[in-house]
Amino acid sequence: MQRNKVVQTLTMVSRCYDEIYGITNRSAARADLEPLTQWLGATPHADLAQRQHAAEKTFRELGITFAVYGDASAAERIIPFDIIPRVFTARDWTRLKAGLEQRARAINLFLADIYGAQRILADGVIPADLILTCPQFRRELVGLRPPHDVWAHISGIDLVRTSEDDFWVLEDNVRTPSGVSYMLENRAAMIRLCPELFRSFRVAAVDSYPDLLLEMLRSVAPPHAAENPVCVILTPGPFNSAYYEHSFLADSIGIELVESADLIVERDKVWMRTITGLVQVDVIYRRIDDDYLDPEVFRPDTILGVRGLMRAYRAGNVTIVNAPGTGVADDKAIYSYMPEIVRYYTDADPLLPIVQTWRCREPASLRYVLDHLSELVVKLVDGSGGYGMLVGPTATYAEIDAFRAALVAEPHRYIAQPTLALSTVPTLNATTQAPRHVDFRPFVLSGPKGVVNMVPGGLTRVALKEGSLIVNSSQGGGTKDSFVLLDGASD
Amino acid sequence: MLSRTAASLYWIGRYVERADFTARLIAATVRLDALTSQPEGAAAWASALTVIDALDDYEAEGLPKNQRHAAPFLACSKTHPGSIFNCIETARGNARAVRTALSREAWGAINHAWLLFQAHTDDSDIPALLQLVEQVQADMLGFTGALDRMLQHPSSMFIHLGAAIERADNTARLIDVKYHILLPEGELIGGVIDRDQWTTILQTVSAVNAYRYLYSGGLNATDVIEFLTLRRELPRSLIACANEVVNQLQAIAQVTGHFDQADSLAMTRLANLRRLKVGQIIGEGLHEYVEDFIDQNATLAEAISRQFRFI
Numbered sequence: 068m069q070r071n072k073v074v075q076t077l078t079m080v081s082r083c084y085d086e087i088y089g090i091t092n093r094s095a096a097r098a099d100l101e102p103l104t105q106w107l108g109a110t111p112h113a114d115l116a117q118r119q120h121a122a123e124k125t126f127r128e129l130g131i132t133f134a135v136y137g138d139a140s141a142a143e144r145i146i147p148f149d150i151i152p153r154v155f156t157a158r159d160w161t162r163l164k165a166g167l168e169q170r171a172r173a174i175n176l177f178l179a180d181i182y183g184a185q186r187i188l189a190d191g192v193i194p195a196d197l198i199l200t201c202p203q204f205r206r207e208l209v210g211l212r213p214p215h216d217v218w219a220h221i222s223g224i225d226l227v228r229t230s231e232d233d234f235w236v237l238e239d240n241v242r243t244p245s246g247v248s249y250m251l252e253n254r255a256a257m258i259r260l261c262p263e264l265f266r267s268f269r270v271a272a273v274d275s276y277p278d279l280l281l282e283m284l285r286s287v288a289p290p291h292a293a294e295n296p297v298c299v300i301l302t303p304g305p306f307n308s309a310y311y312e313h314s315f316l317a318d319s320i321g322i323e324l325v326e327s328a329d330l331i332v333e334r335d336k337v338w339m340r341t342i343t344g345l346v347q348v349d350v351i352y353r354r355i356d357d358d359y360l361d362p363e364v365f366r367p368d369t370i371l372g373v374r375g376l377m378r379a380y381r382a383g384n385v386t387i388v389n390a391p392g393t394g395v396a397d398d399k400a401i402y403s404y405m406p407e408i409v410r411y412y413t414d415a416d417p418l419l420p421i422v423q424t425w426r427c428r429e430p431a432s433l434r435y436v437l438d439h440l441s442e443l444v445v446k447l448v449d450g451s452g453g454y455g456m457l458v459g460p461t462a463t464y465a466e467i468d469a470f471r472a473a474l475v476a477e478p479h480r481y482i483a484q485p486t487l488a489l490s491t492v493p494t495l496n497a498t499t500q501a502p503r504h505v506d507f508r509p510f511v512l513s514g515p516k517g518v519v520n521m522v523p524g525g526l527t528r529v530a531l532k533e534g535s536l537i538v539n540s541s542q543g544g545g546t547k548d549s550f551v552l553l554d555g556a557s558d
Numbered sequence: 559m560l561s562r563t564a565a566s567l568y569w570i571g572r573y574v575e576r577a578d579f580t581a582r583l584i585a586a587t588v589r590l591d592a593l594t595s596q597p598e599g600a601a602a603w604a605s606a607l608t609v610i611d612a613l614d615d616y617e618a619e620g621l622p623k624n625q626r627h628a629a630p631f632l633a634c635s636k637t638h639p640g641s642i643f644n645c646i647e648t649a650r651g652n653a654r655a656v657r658t659a660l661s662r663e664a665w666g667a668i669n670h671a672w673l674l675f676q677a678h679t680d681d682s683d684i685p686a687l688l689q690l691v692e693q694v695q696a697d698m699l700g701f702t703g704a705l706d707r708m709l710q711h712p713s714s715m716f717i718h719l720g721a722a723i724e725r726a727d728n729t730a731r732l733i734d735v736k737y738h739i740l741l742p743e744g745e746l747i748g749g750v751i752d753r754d755q756w757t758t759i760l761q762t763v764s765a766v767n768a769y770r771y772l773y774s775g776g777l778n779a780t781d782v783i784e785f786l787t788l789r790r791e792l793p794r795s796l797i798a799c800a801n802e803v804v805n806q807l808q809a810i811a812q813v814t815g816h817f818d819q820a821d822s823l824a825m826t827r828l829a830n831l832r833r834l835k836v837g838q839i840i841g842e843g844l845h846e847y848v849e850d851f852i853d854q855n856a857t858l859a860e861a862i863s864r865q866f867r868f869i
Contacts, residue, residue: 127673128666130654305654314657324658329560340561342712342866343814 084230084490085502086153097231099156099552102267107151107493107500115495119150122256131252131311146249147545152257152264153492153505153527157554160271160523163226163234163509166419168519169409171222171511174241174396176412178218182209182392192411193404197428200479201401203394203449205357207364211381213390214289215515220388221280221352222511223247226419228490235487236405236419237506239397241389243354246526246546247510248312251276251319253548254524269553271523277319279512279520280352284320286514287386288349296349299325299339303355303371313354332375335382351376352388360391399448399482400426422487428479436483437474440467443483444536445474458536460486489536492547494529504530506538507549523551563659564716565868566652570660571720573652574668577645578698579728580610581691584632584642586762588688590739591625593754603628605739609731610640630681633691642694646671659713663704671697712813716866719806723859726799730851732762733786736779737845748778756782763794783844784836796851797831803858804828820861827854 084090087100096104107115126145155163180187181198182205188195198204223244225237254273258265281298288296302313304326317324329339330348338345353360359369361376379385395401403424409417425432425443436443440459447455457470474481491502509525527547528538538544583606590602600623607613607628615638621627635641650672653665671694678690702721708714736755745751756777760766765785772791773781787796804824811817839847863869 128669129662130657130665130669305651310654311657314654318658323560323563325560326562329562340867342559342561342564342810343816 083488083502083504084228086228086490086492086505088493090230100154103152103154103264106261106264106267112495112499115150118260119148119495122148122150122260125256126252129252131248131315146540147531148253148256149494149503149529149531149545149547150257150261151493151495151500152548152550153507153529154268154550154552157552159234160551162418164521164523166234166417167224167509167511167521169413169415169418170224170236170239170405171219171513171519172517173405173409173412174219174222174239175217175513175517177408178390178393178396179212179216180412181395182211182218187408187411190411192407193401197400197404198395201395201398201448203357203392203398205392205395208392213380214383214386215287217287217513217515218390219393219396220283220287220390220513222513223508224511226507226509227422227487228505228507229488230490234419235422236402237422238399238402239405240508241393241397242356243389244508244510245309245312245354246508246528247276248315249546250510250524250526250549252315253526253546257548268550271551271553273522273524276510276522277316279522280316281320281322283512283514283520284322284350284352284388286518287388289383289386291383292349297339297346298350298352299323299330299348301325301327301330301351301353301355301373303327303359307354309354316352327371327373330373330376332373332379335375335379335384337373337376337379337385348385350386350388357391357394360387394449399424399446399450400428400479401448403482422484425483427474427481427483432483433474433478436481437471440471442486444486445470445481445483447480448482449480456537458486461534461536486536492527492529494531494545494547501533503533504536504538505547524549559659559712559716561867563656564712564866565863566656567659567713567716568720568862568866568868570649570652570656570668571717571722572724573645573649574698574701574717575721575724575728576640577642577649577671578695579724579732580632580640580642580645581695581698582762583610583732584629584691585688586735586758588625588629589758589761590755593751593758599624601739605735606632608738609735612638612640626682626684629684629687633687634675634678634681642691643675646675646694656713661704661708664701664708667697667701667704670700712810715806715809715813719803719810719862722799722802722806723855723862725794726796726803726855727852729763729786729794729796729799730848730855732759733783734845734848735759737848752779753777759786763792765792765794768792780836780840783839787839788831788834788836797828800824800828800831807862816865818861818865820858820865823858823861827858 087096087103089097123145126148131145177187187193188198219241221244223240223246225240226234227237228234250273284298285296299322300313300317302310302324304310314324323339325339331338331340337348337351339348355371358366359371361372362369362374364377380387402421403426405421406417425436427433427436436445443459445457450456457466459467489504489506492505493500494503505527507525507527509521512520527549529545529547530536530538531543531545587602587606591599603623603625604613607616616631621631631638631641633642636643638644646668650668653660653668657665674690674693680686705714705717736759739755756779757766760769760782769782769785772785772789775781785792785795789795790798790801792798807821807824811821
């Protein structure tokens, strides 16, 4: 009965691939995922809703909240949690993992190159002016080598899926990607509320993420740091939308969560103020943007950063995670060159493709985009969080006109992509389950000598509104647990 | 430990304690109010507002001094910084800032109290309000319980230290209630209403039975004053609080290896209290003694914030 309902709703978005039921009106699940549909069929809706409610109640009591900027009435909201997990097979994951490793290595080599010898520009693989005029390219950092030559220590690489075998990189987040705490808290909630699912599926554990993170942080300490390097997480403070995550991570790995006022730079070293005096800091996992890091170098009016931090960084006395300047690698115009970048540094074809991208800075592309606005997704090259974005097929005429004007005025600030038929996963609503679009953000850790690590999992974001393609939590998106099945779990 | 973390923990201790005290004060004043006939009920609420330095704020709002207006003001006011709501909100803000230093249970208790206030909308429903105050007190008790199960670590020590400093201040102010509330005309010192007022004060610190146990001679002002100031058996007496401050500072010093001005001030205060007799307090004037104690306590609090670089 319930299954029929799902299928009926599915036909409305039948262009899309459903990760459980496949592409058409098939009522049977993909073979690997049968335990999930059996569970969905056997568990009454009220029971699922009650468990989902219990999870959200826990999140609220733990204060797992985030702030939506510009919405004072909802200063503290929880991100909606959906009880129906999204499942990757072992085969899916093996492919993704290889592609993610390749991409993280290429991004680090790319950053080292453009802030160093700039070979890729000299060889004409990417137009030099694209890099040199990118606002995220920090001219003042050229020639600077971070400890161990690691730039993007933590990458959140957003993937979408359009069929059983087609995964696409939607964007790279290599500044301060967030969401990993939801990966861990969602899993904890699922194990507590749906233990039977973990008996029918062999799900790979994600709990080692904090250990991998600490290991990575310690491994990138300046070479002359003490044997037990002091690592800290630098947060803008409790009013930041991701503050819960900052404190959750500091708690999970047992390091101090510091704010601007806790740090001071003296003799080109970074110190934190403690109840017994100043203690030297070796590694700063910062969760604030480059712009706010140091008033001496970046925005002079910042109150979130630390005066003199960049002096200490230049002197090689502190590691900043991610390194300042990495934003150039997640610029969406530069993203369009990622296949060339991956080939250039790894001598191999990219294992994960990107989405076709029109760079509006190029006149021919701009013309095409202006002629097809109602079909395309238009994005700011440096936008994030789902802001500054046009989804043509669902936009109003007024929105399209506004974007048209903006595109004509500042074409270099935009790219456009086709509207993808993002895959769906059944999602609980008030009365039943219905397919909703999802994306996926795994978290990739990069250390010295090309070492790349990740846990088998990530954050699945789901657009809760029917038909919506925008999964960002700031735009009404929710999250799901992401199961990665262990090999042999599907027989 | 970060200085900022230590400061936040210390202020969590203080604000949770202050919220608890204001809750006790409301309950006690509701009772005092009931003991006197109008318009003397106004004196009870004026006294409650005076002891926590809120009378000026209250009068500025132009509200009549009665339960209907003063109880919501003390419990829920967004403008009065000492309202229970604002204490919980400040404690929660500090707890959020040092979430990593608290156990889930300790955070959960404060957050739960805060959520109760979010759900409370109707200030005119006095029974619901008094029930809310009771529930908040239960959460504060839950917080203290969670604290005792936390790792023996400077985290819990700074919270205990803040709580002890605040409790000393609160008990001193509570004793002063009797100075501010006048007996109705024709009532005698030692008379029924006088003694009921002292009983109410004892109830505020949950100590009526403890008093009966320690003092066989019945209720009289001198014994109650001695009990609230100099008897270490009562956890809220001035001397017990002074002792707790010394203990927590010593525990912190053992971890940090540092010893400074706050430690010596705290020990001097304890030594003075140990030598003190209730006759001296009454001879000097109870109100004067209490005011002096509150000032000394504030000086000690300043020394603590300097010593651990709170600012």
